Amino acid sequence: MPETDELNKLKKFNNFKDKIIRYLNVFFSVLDQLFLVLVAFGLLIVGGKQLYDAIFEDVLEMHQHPVSHQISELLIVLVIMELFRQVLNQFNRKPFSLNPFLFIGFIVTVRGMIVTEMKMSAPESGQLIGWQEGILLLVGHALVVLILVFSYHIYAKTGNLYGKKENDNQGNSKNIN
Numbered sequence: 251m252p253e254t255d256e257l258n259k260l261k262k263f264n265n266f267k268d269k270i271i272r273y274l275n276v277f278f279s280v281l282d283q284l285f286l287v288l289v290a291f292g293l294l295i296v297g298g299k300q301l302y303d304a305i306f307e308d309v310l311e312m313h314q315h316p317v318s319h320q321i322s323e324l325l326i327v328l329v330i331m332e333l334f335r336q337v338l339n340q341f342n343r344k345p346f347s348l349n350p351f352l353f354i355g356f357i358v359t360v361r362g363m364i365v366t367e368m369k370m371s372a373p374e375s376g377q378l379i380g381w382q383e384g385i386l387l388l389v390g391h392a393l394v395v396l397i398l399v400f401s402y403h404i405y406a407k408t409g410n411l412y413g414k415k416e417n418d419n420q421g422n423s424k425n426i427n
Contacts, residue, residue, distance in 0.1 A: 286341045290334060297330035319368065325361040329354050348405055355398045363391045 304323040336350040370384035379387075 283341065286337055290337045290341065293330050293334040293337065297327050297334065300327045300330065322361050322364050322368075325357050325364070328357050329361075332357070349402075352398055352402050352405070356395065359391050359394045359398065363388060366391065 300323060304320055304327065332350045332354045339347070339350075366379075366384055366387045369379045370381065
């Protein structure tokens with residue numbers, strides 16, 4: 251009989267522990283969703299402000315910003331929207347993908363090239379950099395683009411390792427689940 255009392259106590263404790271774990275799991279899932287919603291709204295607000303600045307301050311009010319500056323601001327909006335898309339994918343419980351981060355790398359690198367070009371060619375901005383330093387920066391950005399393209403190629407080729415797509419003998423791809 252004493253063994254059954256200890257066994258009952260152990261079962262009660264395990265049931266209590268399971269309930270606590272389930273409640274904590276629900277609590278942290280709700281907290282995770284709440285944080286994702288807050289981050290999504292924050293990204294929308296920041297992206298909207300950048301887009302407003304790019305359109306209304308630069309274009310409509312005709313500030314003396316070069317076109318490359320306006321493109322640079324719009325590329326920042328693209329980066330923010332790619333981050334927003336990743337947050338939405340997390341919110342909808344879609345599988346994790348490196349694609350948004352690779353795209354953000356492309357966008358940021360192109361933006362860096364534009365900013366470097368602006369600094370090389372706009373003496374009125376007061377941030378003029380030398381030709382040699384500018385070329386080195388552009389070569390560095392080009393190398394980053396090549397690395398990102400290579401990474402994207404490898405990631406796309408190995409996507410079937412993670413159960414995304416499988417090629418049949420005719421070269422057609424089909425989803426496997």
